[in-house]
Amino acid sequence: DAKTTQPTSMDCAEGRAANLPCNHSTISGNEYVYWYRQIHSQGPQYIIHGLKNNETNEMASLIITEDRKSSTLILPHATLRDTAVYYCIARRYNQGGKLIFGQGTELSVKP
Amino acid sequence: NAGVTQTPKFQVLKTGQSMTLQCAQDMNHEYMSWYRQDPGMGLRLIHYSVGAGITDQGEVPNGYNVSRSTTEDFPLRLLSAAPSQTSVYFCASTQAPRGVRGWVQYFGPGTRLTVT
Numbered sequence: 001d002a003k004t005t006q007p008t009s010m011d012c013a014e015g016r017a018a019n020l021p022c023n024h025s026t027i028s029g030n031e032y033v034y035w036y037r038q039i040h041s042q043g044p045q046y047i048i049h050g051l052k053n054n055e056t057n058e059m060a061s062l063i064i065t066e067d068r069k070s071s072t073l074i075l076p077h078a079t080l081r082d083t084a085v086y087y088c089i090a091r092r093y094n095q096g097g098k099l100i101f102g103q104g105t106e107l108s109v110k111p
Numbered sequence: 112n113a114g115v116t117q118t119p120k121f122q123v124l125k126t127g128q129s130m131t132l133q134c135a136q137d138m139n140h141e142y143m144s145w146y147r148q149d150p151g152m153g154l155r156l157i158h159y160s161v162g163a164g165i166t167d168q169g170e171v172p173n174g175y176n177v178s179r180s181t182t183e184d185f186p187l188r189l190l191s192a193a194p195s196q197t198s199v200y201f202c203a204s205t206q207a208p209r210g211v212r213g214w215v216q217y218f219g220p221g222t223r224l225t226v227t
Contacts, residue, residue, distance in 0.1 A: 036216075043115075043201050043218030044154065087153065091214075098144065098169065099203075099216055101153040 001100050002027040002090040009106040012082075018075040020105050022088030025069040030092050033064060035073045037084040038104070044087065047073065078109045113137055115219035117202050123225045124192040132187040132222050134202030142205035143185040144169070144216070145177065147198040154201060160185055192226045199223050 005023040012018040024033065034049040048055055048062045050071075055062045061074040075082055087104040118133045136143065144159040146169075156169030160179040174196060176188040185204075189196060202219040 041199075041221070043203075043220050044216075046215050046217065049215070098156060098159055099146075099154075100156065100170070101146075103153050 001092070002031055004088045004090055004102055006086070006088050006102065006105045008103065009108070011108050011110055012075075012078045014080060014109055014111050015077055018078040018082065018107060018109065020073040020075075020086050020088075020107065021070065022073070023070045024088070024090045027068050027090050028092075031090045032092075033062065033068075033071050034089045034091060034099075035060070035062065036087045036089065036099075036101075037082075038087070039081075039084040044101075047086075078107075080109050080111065083107060083109045115202055115204050115217055117200075117219040117222050119222060120220070121223045123227065124189070125227055126193060128192050130189055130192065132189075132200055132202075132224070134185045134187065134219060135183050136185075136204040136217075137183065138204060138206065138217070139182060140204035140206055140217075141182070142207070142214075143179065144203045144205070145175070145185070145187045146201045146203065147171065147196075148201065148221075149198050157187065157200075189224075194226045197224060197226045 002024050032049050032051050035047040036044040038044045048060050050062045064071045085104040085106050115136045141162045145157040146154040148154045155171050158177040160166045163179050166177050200222045203216045206215045
């Protein structure tokens, strides 16, 4: 799996967009970019994933640069409940049950 | 549809004791995994299974055994508990991709284990 690099922590004002960056400069062509988050003491929660096109679902948007070396997770209107650690993971399509987690970004949404 | 369930939620063991952490999923997923999370750290993969009867080691397998006799269940056994195994344990099951959309992993609520 390609190594991913994320800032250790970020703050965001409630109601504003939270933009979480991730660097994955060694990503290979068959590796997807996945985002999970972990709210304190709970199991990680899947947010979104993509290969090369931008993706959007009910939780977030994922913007992947054209060269695929970095991506940004966007929470359009952050709430206090979005305070969590966010993990960016690069993994191959056929890796099944294996996810290798890094340290993630601790996002604090403040009133 | 309960998703991924784990029992017990909390457990305290003495050094040298053995126990089994239970994990079950009702989504008919082929792939299941066990992770541990130490305080202030990310998750580390212990063991995983690609289907009934097939298991493999992850990053930190020592001191743990797994077996997968059914699609639904994937228990994790601690053979002789040590204080270094004090951690939160998460089980996960993985939904196979639809088309070429990639895998999605669903996690249970965790088991908090303390070994004294």
